[in-house]
Amino acid sequence: MPTEKLFYQDQYLGRFTANVQESAQDVNGRYYVVLDQTAFYPTGGGQPHDTGTINDKEVYDVEEVDGEIRHYISEPIESNQECVGEINWERRMDHMQQHAGQHIITAAFEEEFGYKTVSFHLGKELCSIDLEVDEITEKEAKEAERIANIIILENRSIETKWVQEEEVHQFKLRKKLAVKDHIRLVIIPDFDYNGCGGTHPKSTGEVGSIEILHWEKQKKNTRVYFVCGDRVRKQLHEKHQVLQNLTSLLSVPQEQLVEAASRALQHTKELEKTIAEMKGKLIEYEADELLNNCEKTETYQLIRASFTNRTILELQHLAKTIAAKSDEVVALFVNGTSEKVQIVCARGGNVSISMNQLLKQVLPKINGRGGGNDSVAQGGGESLIPAEKLLDMLTEAVLHKK
Structure with missing residues (x-):
């Protein structure tokens, strides 16, 4: 039953x-x-x-x-x-406000601009509708929002009506019905007529207000994000708190926040550029120091070093810089952390040893993965072997290939 x-x-x-x-x-x-x-x-x-x-x-x-x-x-x-x-009444009322608000904002977009709604999502924090149009303007969004809030202020009735399929033609429905039996219409007289099985308040005034937050392109449609009722107040409170925190951090009034934030971002970019340049110079100095103290064999210069908590990008940069400075060099670097070990190998132009093949000889020892080419290779794996011992294994492999 x-x-x-x-x-x-x-x-x-x-x-x-x-x-x-x-x-x-x-x-x-x-x-x-x-x-x-x-x-x-x-x-x-x-x-x-x-x-x-x-x-x-x-x-x-x-x-x-x-x-x-x-x-x-x-x-x-x-x-x-x-x-x-x-x-849970708070949840029910929230859903009724959001769902009725969706009907209203959908009708506003279609009545004013002819943009049909093709889907609706009622999320935990935000709601969204997908409009059947490539893009909308700021002016259109604000106008649809204005019309929607007028309908709310007018406190129009929201009526429900059960009809038979043969009666449907009497109503100007916004979309094709999904069912043929037990048809339930939700009606805002002289504004919106829809087949809908959801719950709604008895009047538009209970929706409280509607606020469009932002929109974005979604394939061939435009997705409009909005909130209604108590969610509008929640959004206002959260955004006000953010603004208050930013005005305090940046020491400027609210109307100057964008300008102050832009200045701070530009300053950060300049600092990052300076830091990158300084790091580059340090790598150059480090490369020269390693070359000056390298082990020399009959055929090439051997540089081997172990590090702790260096980034793989730094080691790659260092190895490539050394290889660019000398055609007879082989650089072997191992970097260890508490959880993993990383390897970088590089060679100068006159060295015939393949760095990729060299790396693949030791990767199985650490359940590792990696790759590269004859000139530069890098990889990593589990910390199964101390960094120094792994470096000795690489060195032995290089000397063996001599």
Whole structure:
């Protein structure tokens, strides 16, 4: 027997009694109950499910399956008993505000600019609609927002009506209906007519207000992000806190924040450029120092060094700089951290040893991965061998290839 949907009779009903018709577990082992009637709205039509309690047991999910509404609960409840259900009213009211607000902003965009809504998402923090247009302007967004808030201020009624398929042609619906039976229309007279199974307040005034936050291109459409009702106040509070913190950090009034932030970013870029130049000079000095103190064989110069917590990019830069300074050099670097070990090998132009082949000889010892070419190679793996011992293995491999 299908569950009687009390939320369609009274969307403000927050507490109700019902009989438990079924108590079971789904294929994932989740406990659920089916009631003869319920005020819990199941996920559907772009609107998330209600939450709350049944006999003080948490209801964390609600789904409609073949006409029965399953209330997923934290603990099992026995069948064939009366129970008391309470929905999370704050969540329900928020969803009603967002859903009704979506109807209003959708109608505003279509009525004013002819932009149809092709999808709607009611998120935990933000809502969004996808408009069937490549892009919108700031002026269009502000005008749609203005119209939407006028409709709210006028406190127009939001009506619901159950109709038959043959009656649908009497109404100027914004989109094609998804069902042919049990058709429920949500109507804002002389403004919006829609087939919808969600919950809405009785008047537009209860939506409070609508604020468009931003928009972005989404394939061939434009995704518009917005909030309604209490979420507008929450967004205002959060953004005000951010502005207050920034005015304090940058020591400027709110109207000068953009200019001050731009100056700070430009200064940071200049500092980063200076730091990069200084690091480059240090690498040059380090390369010269290593070359001056290298081990010399009959055929090439051998530079071997182990480091701790150097970045792989620094070691690559150092190795390449050394190789560029001498055609007869082989540079072997090992960098160790608490969790991994890294290797960089480089050679000068007159050395015939392949750095890539050299690296592949030792990588299996550390369950490592890496690669490169004959001139430069790099890789890394687990800290299974101390950095110094790994460096000795590389050196031995080089001398063996001599």
